[in-house]
Amino acid sequence: xxxxxxxxxxxxxxxxxxxxxxxxxxxxxxxxxxxxxxxxxxxxxxxxxxxxxxxxxxxxxxxxxxxxxxxxxxxxxxxxxxxxxxxxxxxxxxxxxxxxxxxxxxxxxxxxxxxxxxxxxxxxxxxxxxxxxxxxxxxxxxxxxxxxxxxxxxxxxxxxxxxxxxxxxxxxxxxxxxxxxxxxxxxxxxxxxxxxxxxxxxxx
Numbered sequence: 415x416x417x418x419x420x421x422x423x424x425x426x427x428x429x430x431x432x433x434x435x436x437x438x439x440x441x442x443x444x445x446x447x448x449x450x451x452x453x454x455x456x457x458x459x460x461x462x463x464x465x466x467x468x469x470x471x472x473x474x475x476x477x478x479x480x481x482x483x484x485x486x487x488x489x490x491x492x493x494x495x496x497x498x499x500x501x502x503x504x505x506x507x508x509x510x511x512x513x514x515x516x517x518x519x520x521x522x523x524x525x526x527x528x529x530x531x532x533x534x535x536x537x538x539x540x541x542x543x544x545x546x547x548x549x550x551x552x553x554x555x556x557x558x559x560x561x562x563x564x565x566x567x568x569x570x571x572x573x574x575x576x577x578x579x580x581x582x583x584x585x586x587x588x589x590x591x592x593x594x595x596x597x598x599x600x601x602x603x604x605x606x607x608x609x610x611x612x613x614x615x616x617x618x
Contacts, residue, residue, distance in 0.1 A: 487589035494593025
């Protein structure tokens with residue numbers, strides 16, 4: 415009976431092959447709708463404001479784009495006001511790179527799991543000669559493979575230092591540098607005021 419239940423369940427392949435891979439949505443990309451609600455290991459990755467994509471795919475790969483497109487200029491600026499040591503900036507950039515690597519690994523594992531599930535359902539559909547389900551699952555399989563290839567290409571470019579995939583680091587560095595300038599200007603202004611006070615005291 416279990417075998418027949420599996421076969422008949424495939425008849426709804428268009429909706430059951432992968433529930434979260436539904437129609438494309440224009441809604442903001444977030445870890446929640448990408449990762450099936452399981453965001454316990456990615457809570458620290460959530461930006462203050464999610465990046466809104468006009469043509470989000472609705473697939474896990476959106477999580478990579480979301481992270482890469484984060485604008486951390488304000489965060490870098492505020493950090494520089496608190497700690498102007500450039501070593502801190504370098505350490506933060508290293509942390510961001512490590513988080514991106516971890517995100518690539520997690521998303522890749524998710525795709526591999528989805529592919530295995532689709533391959534299993536596809537075999538069952540073939541055995542049952544449910545051609546409509548086979549066609550639907552084949553299309554989903556091809557999409558997942560395309561995304562896997564794109565993920566590998568993105569990861570390689572990020573490791574090679576392609577600025578396209580390191581936007582979050584560039585924006586943080588830009589903000590940090592602006593914060594350094596603001597800090598220096600404040601120091602100069604304070605020293606100038608002190609000098610003027612000393613001169614005033616000496617002239618009295």
